[in-house]
Amino acid sequence: MKLLAIDCAANLCAACVYDAGAGIELGRQVLDLGKGHAEHLMAVIEAALKAGGIEYRDLDAVAVSIGPGSFTGLRVGVSTARGLALALKIPGIGVTTLEALAAEAANAFPGRSVLAALDAGRDELHAAFFDEALGLTYGPAVVTPSEATEMAVKASAVLAGTAAPQIAAAAGDSFDVGPIAATADIATYARLAAVKGPGERPKPLYLRAADAKPQAGFILPRQEHDRPVGDAGRKES
Structure with missing residues (x-):
């Protein structure tokens, strides 16, 4: 199985092609962006495919990091993975950060x-x-x-x-510490997805609501006709 893995959960915009049967990575492309994943992801994917000598039609699955992570990055990565899976008629596989x-x-x-x-x-x-x-x-x-x-x-x-x-x-104690980054190496996502295999369609893992909220000046006041009808909301004749 040849698998494309995508990660936009944090600062990286990353993709790699992985041969699950041989257990080897065929090609990758990684950009440290911080922001702007949407503008670069398809080019990153195509560079990884080219490095691996693989065409889209050769892929058997698409893996993607589903979070926790950046709200915007997760949406970009997951929507791209699901779109590719649908277009290529192959499974999409989600892996958490x-x-x-x-x-x-x-x-x-x-x-x-x-x-x-x-x-x-x-x-x-x-x-x-x-x-x-x-x-x-x-x-x-x-x-x-x-x-x-x-x-x-x-x-x-x-x-x-x-x-x-x-x-x-x-x-206040000594601990063994592994990676301290916000996301793992892109090949790790590929390997885990290959072991998992197909399941539910990937979707972003949001553990709390987005920080962005409407500004107070743009909240429309409740109109009189929006009040509930009943004894408490009925006007006197």
């Missing part, structure tokens, strides 16, 4: 449980806990730093993700 980071930590520290956590701001973390066999036992969920620290200490877990240093410092 937390399980990808945990997989890299488990590779560095085999046989250990892993707590993968991302700093979400507002004194919140996006976290998931994985057992020694990399099975998901908790999350993904929004937790406080103290809750994450308690989980890590109780299980003597390996830490991964952007919140790993914060958790280790709060515990």
